[in-house]
Amino acid sequence: MDDIWLKIKELAADGGGFVSTKQVEQLGIHRTALKKYVDDNRLARIRKGLYTLCGELTDEYIVLQRRSTKAIFSYGTALFFWGLSDRTPHFIDMTVPQGTNVSALKKDYPQVRFHYAGKAVYDIGITETTSPQGGLIRLYDRERCLCDLIQNKKDMDMQLYTQAVKDYFSAGANCRRLLKYGKTFGIEEKIRTYMEVLS
Known part of the structure; x- marks a missing residue:
């Protein structure tokens, strides 16, 4: 019986x-044991350490956030989690701080679209929810998602945009x-217009 494997x-x-x-x-187990189990196809390395x-059904959303602790689910992906889009996203949208190196992630996960946010706005609206497989993930709240949409309207799919706003x-x-968010993003007037029309 492999006691080390049972502990892992x-x-x-x-x-x-x-x-x-x-x-x-x-637990007093040497790190070389991990390499042994990777070589035996019992463990898969997600990132260093x-x-x-x-063979386990891994939660892709959790894996992505474990690979980059700064990556926050955003745009279409976050809208889907909030029920503001009924479209299962073809791409996974994640936002990282400006200057974050995600080249390894891009290579391993071509279905992920990365967005970059400046230091002044990166932290705004970060919250948590559960992924479809029950893992705890970080994403932007509904208001932050809306600000991202309004600020980047010209780059958005209009059907997704209209549905999410309505x-x-x-x-x-x-x-x-x-x-409050709109003021920081410099889109307060645009938000007031939507509020007048849709509230």
């Missing part, structure tokens, strides 16, 4: 399917928060 499986079960080198070493069990205002808008 227990760690993964407690950690939502993931296990880190640090956790393994805290982070692994998941092979649905947001018909599902109980938090106008106070939206205006």
Whole structure:
């Protein structure tokens, strides 16, 4: 019986399917054991120091955020999670701070579209929800999503844009928060116009 493997499986079960080198070493297991299990196709390396069990159904949303702790689900992906879009996204939208190197992620996940946000706005509206597989993920709140849409209207799919804006205002808008965000994004007047028409 492989006691080390059983301990690693227990760690993964407690950690939502993931296990880190640090956790393994805290149990007194040498990190070379991890390489052995990767070579045996029992573990898959997600990034340096982070692994998941092979053959398990991994939560892609969690894996993406574990690969880049700064990446926040945004735009169409966040709208889908908030029920402001009924379209299952073909691409996964994530926002990272300006200057973040995501080249390795882009290579491994061509279905992810990265957006870059300046330091002044990156943190605005970060919240949490559960992924379809039950993992805890970080995404932008409804008001931040709306600000991103309005600010980048010319680059948006118009059907997605129109549905999200209409649905947001018909599902109980938090106008106070939206205006506060809008002020920071420099789109307060545009938001007031939408509020007059749709509220």
